[in-house]
Amino acid sequence: MDTHIKNSTQPVKPYEENRARMLISCPDGPGLVAAVSQFLHEHGANIVQFDQYTMDPEGGMFFMRVEFDLDQLDDRLSNVRADFAAIADKFQMEWKLYPLKQKKKLAIFVSKEDHCLVELLWQWQAGDLDAEISMVISNHADMKEYVESFGIPYYHIPVTPDTKKEAEQKQLEIVADKVDLIVLARYMQIVSPALISPYRNRIINIHHSFLPAFVGGKPYAQAYERGVKIIGATAHYVTEELDGGPIIEQDVQRVSHRDNVNELKRIGRTIERVVLARAVKWHVEDRILVHQNKTVVFN
Incomplete structure (x- = not known):
């Protein structure tokens, strides 16, 4: 009996339908965590995982990974990206936003x-x-x-x-x-x-x-x-x-x-x-x- 899976794509799990990840790197400075958290809160997102690391508080780089749920993600993703661009510009962020159900x-x-x-x-x-x-x-x-x-x-x-x-x-x-x-x-x-x-x-x-x-x-x-x-x-x-x-x-x-x-x-x-x-x-x-x-x- 052939037990191999005949599909090269993993199925989308229920929780992935409205979940996304954001990766951010930028110069360190005050207000970064607050700005991202407040932005997601104002857009109705629920943060489910948040990781951060700073290389050096005095002029170093700051790195962040945020995973969040947002109802009707497909319909709202474009607006979220457009709205976040202003925050990214303010803090000189390099950032990417990935819906979980879009498998790499x-x-x-x-x-x-x-x-x-x-x-x-x-x-x-x-x-x-x-x-x-x-x-x-x-x-x-x-x-x-x-x-x-x-x-x-x-x-x-x-x-x-x-x-x-x-x-x-x-x-x-x-x-x-x-x-x-x-x-x-x-x-x-x-x-x-x-x-x-x-x-x-x-x-x-x-x-x-x-x-x-x-x-x-x-x-x-x-x-x-x-x-x-x-x-x-x-x-x-x-x-x-x-x-x-x-x-x-x-x-x-x-x-x-x-x-x-x-x-x-x-x-x-x-x-x-x-x-x-x-x-x-x-x-x-x-x-x-x-x-x-x-x-x-x-x-």
Whole structure:
């Protein structure tokens, strides 16, 4: 019996019909919380979750995540956005407003190793990843049948050094205007600025090392040669600097001199899949704000 779900979109939960999230970043100063709270109150909204963080009360940055309910949200959302613009201008806010029932659309890029992809599919199937998996793109055909059993389109685009530019152009054409987030689930290819630019802070990579240690290729071999006692994995947004983008999540596990490179890889796979899944979940739940090359994560 095939138990896979044949729909790549999570159903809208009843409470999500009239719920929205607001993300705000701006220079810190007095009256910010009061202004946002008063605005929502005057518009009849009920705040159900409120997170805030200030980097430095003396001239630093302020970050806020607000989740609220508002009756007839669909009909009133445009007016709420227009009215809030005046407050945003006053406090120099960068802000976004997301209705919860508009699920973020994901494209997962994968190569031959399947553990991170499988974890994302499992969490999505269990209802823990509240998003739409719009497609999987791979430079290998190995997982085509498995992915399509979930009702998810699978695009096989081979990549060689000679065809890399053309392959990436095909990828751009496939994802264009169709996805909100690209997840590099052990894709094992360096993506070019042409792909990064339109998806700034919307491409998440899992690096099989506790960055900034052991950037680039074969980090487990590097770790083994160095004789480390802790290995880890890092989920980060992709920038033009190799493995140098804003870090979202990291985790580690102790190892010993008895663990060879293959053992490090085996241990590392568990860390990788958990760390990547956390980062993707936090992104689709609008829990991450990026400032310069750092992230504020309300989790």
